[in-house]
Amino acid sequence: MPESRQGEETRGRGEATRGPSYPFRELSERAQERWRKERLFELDDPMAADRRFYCLNMFPYPSGDLHVGHGRNYILGDAVARVKKMQGYTVLAPMGWDAFGLPAENAAIANQIHPAVWTKKNIARMKTQLQAWGAMYDWNREIASCDPAYYKWTQWIFLQLYKRGLAHRAMGTVNWCPTDQTVLANEQVVDGRCERCDTPVETRELEQWYFKITAYADALLRDLALLEHWPEKVRVMQANWIGRSEGASVRFPLAGRDAPLEIFTTRPDTLMGATFMVVAAEHPLVAALAAEGRLSPDAARFVERLKRARVEDRFAVETEKEGVPLGVSAIHPLSGAKLPVWVSNYVLMGYGTGAIMAVPAHDQRDFEFATTYRLPIVEVIRPDQEPRFDGKAAYEGEGGLVNSGRFDGLASGEGKRAIVQALEKEGKGEARVNYRLRDWLISRQRYWGAPIPMVTCPTHGMQPVPESELPVLLPDQVEFKPTGESPLLSNEAFLRATCPKCGGPARRETDTMDTFVDSSWYFLRFLSPKAEDRAFDTDAVNRWLPVNQYIGGVEHAILHLLYSRFIVKVFQDAGLVAFPEPFERLFTQGMITKDGAKMSKSKGNVVPPDTLIERYGADTVRLYTLFIGPPEKDAEWNDRGVEGAYRFLTRYWRIIEEFTATKEVMATGKRPFAPSGPARDLRRRVHQLVLQITDDVDRFHFNTAVSGLMQMVNAILDYEAAGGSLQSPEVAEAVDLATRLLAPLAPHTAEGAWDRLGHPQSVVTAPWPQPDRAALHSDLQSLVLQVNGKVRSQIEVAVGIEQEAARAAALADPRVQRFIDGEEIAQVIVVPGRLVNVVTRRRPQPKPHQPKP
RNA sequence: GCCCGGGUGGCGGAACGGCAUACGCAGGGGACUUAAAAUCCCCUGGGGGAAACCCCAUGCAGGUUCGAGUCCUGCCCCGGGCACCA
Numbered sequence A: 001m002p003e004s005r006q007g008e009e010t011r012g013r014g015e016a017t018r019g020p021s022y023p024f025r026e027l028s029e030r031a032q033e034r035w036r037k038e039r040l041f042e043l044d045d046p047m048a049a050d051r052r053f054y055c056l057n058m059f060p061y062p063s064g065d066l067h068v069g070h071g072r073n074y075i076l077g078d079a080v081a082r083v084k085k086m087q088g089y090t091v092l093a094p095m096g097w098d099a100f101g102l103p104a105e106n107a108a109i110a111n112q113i114h115p116a117v118w119t120k121k122n123i124a125r126m127k128t129q130l131q132a133w134g135a136m137y138d139w140n141r142e143i144a145s146c147d148p149a150y151y152k153w154t155q156w157i158f159l160q161l162y163k164r165g166l167a168h169r170a171m172g173t174v175n176w177c178p179t180d181q182t183v184l185a186n187e188q189v190v191d192g193r194c195e196r197c198d199t200p201v202e203t204r205e206l207e208q209w210y211f212k213i214t215a216y217a218d219a220l221l222r223d224l225a226l227l228e229h230w231p232e233k234v235r236v237m238q239a240n241w242i243g244r245s246e247g248a249s250v251r252f253p254l255a256g257r258d259a260p261l262e263i264f265t266t267r268p269d270t271l272m273g274a275t276f277m278v279v280a281a282e283h284p285l286v287a288a289l290a291a292e293g294r295l296s297p298d299a300a301r302f303v304e305r306l307k308r309a310r311v312e313d314r315f316a317v318e319t320e321k322e323g324v325p326l327g328v329s330a331i332h333p334l335s336g337a338k339l340p341v342w343v344s345n346y347v348l349m350g351y352g353t354g355a356i357m358a359v360p361a362h363d364q365r366d367f368e369f370a371t372t373y374r375l376p377i378v379e380v381i382r383p384d385q386e387p388r389f390d391g392k393a394a395y396e397g398e399g400g401l402v403n404s405g406r407f408d409g410l411a412s413g414e415g416k417r418a419i420v421q422a423l424e425k426e427g428k429g430e431a432r433v434n435y436r437l438r439d440w441l442i443s444r445q446r447y448w449g450a451p452i453p454m455v456t457c458p459t460h461g462m463q464p465v466p467e468s469e470l471p472v473l474l475p476d477q478v479e480f481k482p483t484g485e486s487p488l489l490s491n492e493a494f495l496r497a498t499c500p501k502c503g504g505p506a507r508r509e510t511d512t513m514d515t516f517v518d519s520s521w522y523f524l525r526f527l528s529p530k531a532e533d534r535a536f537d538t539d540a541v542n543r544w545l546p547v548n549q550y551i552g553g554v555e556h557a558i559l560h561l562l563y564s565r566f567i568v569k570v571f572q573d574a575g576l577v578a579f580p581e582p583f584e585r586l587f588t589q590g591m592i593t594k595d596g597a598k599m600s601k602s603k604g605n606v607v608p609p610d611t612l613i614e615r616y617g618a619d620t621v622r623l624y625t626l627f628i629g630p631p632e633k634d635a636e637w638n639d640r641g642v643e644g645a646y647r648f649l650t651r652y653w654r655i656i657e658e659f660t661a662t663k664e665v666m667a668t669g670k671r672p673f674a675p676s677g678p679a680r681d682l683r684r685r686v687h688q689l690v691l692q693i694t695d696d697v698d699r700f701h702f703n704t705a706v707s708g709l710m711q712m713v714n715a716i717l718d719y720e721a722a723g724g725s726l727q728s729p730e731v732a733e734a735v736d737l738a739t740r741l742l743a744p745l746a747p748h749t750a751e752g753a754w755d756r757l758g759h760p761q762s763v764v765t766a767p768w769p770q771p772d773r774a775a776l777h778s779d780l781q782s783l784v785l786q787v788n789g790k791v792r793s794q795i796e797v798a799v800g801i802e803q804e805a806a807r808a809a810a811l812a813d814p815r816v817q818r819f820i821d822g823e824e825i826a827q828v829i830v831v832p833g834r835l836v837n838v839v840t841r842r843r844p845q846p847k848p849h850q851p852k853p
Numbered sequence B: 001g002c003c004c005g006g007g008u009g010g011c012g013g014a015a016c017g018g019c020a021u022a023c024g025c026a027g028g029g030g031a032c033u034u035a036a037a038a039u040c041c042c043c044u045g046g047g048g049g050a051a052a053c054c055c056c057a058u059g060c061a062g063g064u065u066c067g068a069g070u071c072c073u074g075c076c077c078c079g080g081g082c083a084c085c086a
Helices: A005-009 A023-035 A069-085 A102-111 A115-132 A146-161 A213-226 A234-243 A266-271 A284-291 A297-308 A364-373 A412-426 A538-544 A559-572 A609-616 A620-627 A639-658 A664-668 A678-698 A704-722 A727-742 A746-755 A803-812 A814-820
Strands: A053-055 A090-092 A167-177 A182-184 A203-212 A245-254 A261-265 A276-279 A323-331 A338-344 A354-359 A429-435 A455-456 A459-463 A496-498 A504-510 A549-553 A586-589 A590-594 A780-789 A791-796 A824-830 A835-840
Touching: A005 A664, A023 A429, A023 A620, A023 A746, A053 A069, A053 A538, A069 A090, A069 A549, A069 A586, A069 A609, A069 A678, A090 A586, A102 A115, A115 A609, A115 A620, A146 A167, A146 A459, A146 A559, A182 A203, A182 A412, A213 A234, A213 A429, A213 A538, A213 A559, A213 A704, A234 A559, A245 A266, A245 A412, A245 A664, A261 A266, A266 A412, A276 A323, A276 A364, A284 A323, A297 A323, A297 A338, A338 A429, A354 A504, A412 A429, A455 A791, A459 A664, A586 A620, A590 A664, A609 A620, A620 A704, A639 A704, A639 A727, A678 A704, A678 A727, A704 A727, A727 A780, A780 A803, A780 A814, A791 A803, A803 A814, A803 A824, A803 A835, A814 A835
Parallel strands: A053 A090, A053 A549, A276 A338, A549 A586, A780 A835
Antiparallel strands: A167 A182, A167 A203, A245 A261, A245 A429, A276 A354, A323 A338, A455 A459, A455 A504, A496 A504, A780 A791, A824 A835
């Protein structure tokens, strides 16, 4: 659609506009050019900096266009970086690209464009957008995870984990996305669906690569306590995901078989109430029975049906509990009773051992199953009071042990200890901590990722590629077909490798790594982004990390943040870093919605920043984005609201222009002055706002910081309207303070203003203002007068008034007297400097009431 | 079911236990203009009143307190996370 001709001629808005405006285009261009030229955001020597602040936005996936919702993340980060810089820190604020991943490959399949080309194009586009916002990153440190210079070190990290026994290949039941034609990590399955494309996930038995994150389950859980500056919500989510539970591991011998059936339980106190056993369809016992031909046709059919079912149906809570007996008996380890073993859909292979002891009296799931299949139910826990087991539902609480032989009479806690002890003595079990966390499945049957640096030799088997041969380069020439096999299989030259042991021909691993491996260490790379001889500089990262402020979306609360913590812990154990956690402070910003929904192309509610920046300037968009609401909360975008921010900047700029009309005032502004009356009131207000805004930005309350700046500008304009001169020392001071406070939020405008105010240095390097205590001082203050807690009057009194005097003044106030007339004063509360509350003894009769019509 | 958030004008939201509704948007009225836009000024929670002023209102019901949007108890609703986790 052709743009209006007028839009080109006016410097302000797209429509024909006269009247006051401000030259935002010119200001933006000049400011950005200056920042680049003066290299104000570049860090030359990481080891030289003294007061350091590492401010990091989660690096984006280069999907194409950014919208204003993304902008919130970068604007926040940029504002924080600028505030810290003005507060005297050396700031590191780098940016990069999480550039491997499926969308690039899907674009390749759909449009015959190479993923590398598609990605590069998107990076260029998004970089332009980030710069248009005025977000200033140290572009000298830009990295992209698809760059061989980067993924060489992702591969190196794989080898370090392999060396430490933390990377292994294993057969297992894995999540399979039929649309993306690849396996998924547990963390990438949401409600039984692929987190990326929402396709119901299936399971497959495949051999895959895993990182042993479970070895760090305990440390990852324990060190959440160190993350006091993380949102509580994120810590809770991670703790739930790790899912630690204490209990016991118990081995039930199987009649006629060597291997016992091992189970995990959190309730060893209910052991004597176990009346049957249940295993998952994927349990090795089922496979063994099948192999021996001892699986009944019924059981075989049942197991097959379960394995084929979609994950979302199979594991939904509402799904009916179904089962089939396996015809095998387990021997109770303490009572020796024979317990039938069943296979059922309600036991999951992915948790514990994939087998349970069923205690129907004290577990609702077991109870439902026992009821359905008429299996015996034995009550073994009986509390002193109701509720207790009543035969209608399981009693899941604690209580005294009954029907438990020699354990009768013990309380649950004692019973747990006693039973575990008895099991240990018999060699049938022991206390055990179990985690919900599974190992991290990192191999993907896709092209656009870092190749896993392994080869298979016919004689020496699986061998790691020597570090000296890294990177294993991703070949350009492959066929992109959604076959479910890695496209790398189509490149013969890539497949040919040599065995590092014998030098003979070997076959290269064709799986690539999950992109979350790429992003679990990038924050370390920024300190030495171009280093060719190491992944990162240990001295530099030890000096700069943990990241002081990490900013990103809450959608990464588990995946990226857990993986990064894991990798850093591995590095700490390997002596590569000297800190236990990568991110000191985490801020998760809320989503920006439009028409009540998350912005997406398919919904057609995306607000692109480009036209807004064109029409109102980057600073307007920045200010509105910060003003829209508390940054941690979701907010609804309102195009009209943008105009409010624009009007504010226009008013501010008018002051700047009119003020600088006479520069001599600047000189007087520097001189000490003790104004009185309106000038003094203006100073007090302005310095109060300095205090408030400083507090606001320190606490990430950017919405109220913007509001504070609006109030400051309103105060100056009110001062002028009341007859005050803009060419006055008090306005000179107000303008100076407002400009510095505005600098992190609307940097282009503030930069231009700072220049007009006669400063040779950029406002980026100006010091953050301090309020003048003397200016804050006042001789008079208002005292709120209440009667029985209701505000009835307000008086002006001298600051520091004695309590007794305040009390007397309150009681003397005519309006107060009207309300206490004839009533006895019970009490007078004086809050110094704030209020006086006169409390009367209430009259017994109610106040006269208006009769209803 | 369990664990986090949250519920304040027409809307986004503000408020160390102390003047609820700051700031902005929208709306109404006015000034300027041939007119419109832009800009500027005034009004704008509900009810009553000519006015002074009074009453009511922060999801609901209680409680603590001289005083509660804020703290406590119980509920309702909305958003998010986890979930046959043994």
